[in-house]
Amino acid sequence: MAGRGVRVAGGVARGVPLVEPRGVRLRPTSGLVREAIFNILGNAVEDARVLDLYAGTGALGIEALSRGAAHATFVEGEAACTEAILQSLARTGLGERATVLRGRIPAALARLEGPFDLIFMDPPYDDPAKEEVLAGLAPLLAPGGRVVFEHGSRYNPPVRPRGLQLLERRTYGDTAVALYSHLEGE
Structure with missing residues (x-):
């Protein structure tokens, strides 16, 4: 079923509605927060290798592909969600630059x-x-890369999870976004 408002916000697939899986409760990243994330990242998206964990609808990874990322890997545990991501990638024409993995x-x-x-x-x-997951991401992160961690605004994310350091945190209503990079010297 076509998204009730979950659409690609920018890039070559701007305005394309994403497929939302049936029977799965999700909290897709709002358009406002997605737009803010990509404004913060700016040119860092172009030609980037992207990993979208807990992908859900795939909105973040698909948004990155639409804005020029070279490749996106989506990881999602729900079969209905992985199917929806594959359908959205086909709908946007971005599937050739994506890998969808089902796994917890x-x-x-x-x-x-x-x-x-x-x-x-x-x-x-x-x-x-x-x-635990955040603390395990440093080995997967390229030099100069960024981790974008979306969380509830009342939660205080760790400042220095293993191998990473918090660069900034921004709040958008009930949602907050923390940006991390490699810990300097590592």
Whole structure:
């Protein structure tokens, strides 16, 4: 079914509605927050290798592809979501530059081959493993790369998870976004 407002916000696929899976409760990143994330990232998206963890509808990774990313890998545990991502990639014409993996996080991280220039992480806000997952991303991150961690605005993300350092945090209503890079000297 076509998205009730989940559309690509910019780039070559701007305005294309994304497929939303049936029977799965998701909290897709709002258009406002997606636009803010990509404004912060600017030119870092062009030709980037992107990893979209807890992909859901795939909105973040598809947005990156639409804005010039070279390749995006989507990781999602729900079969209905992976099917929806594949349909959205076909609908946008961006499927040739994407890989969709079905797997539960954090276990699925072992199947990934980095490095990635951008890693999007949008776990369920109540996921008890989110800090463990964040602390395991440094080996997958390319030099100069960024991790974009979306979380609830009342949650205080770690400043220095293993191998990473918090660069900035911005709040948009109930949602906040933390940007990380490699810890200097590592």
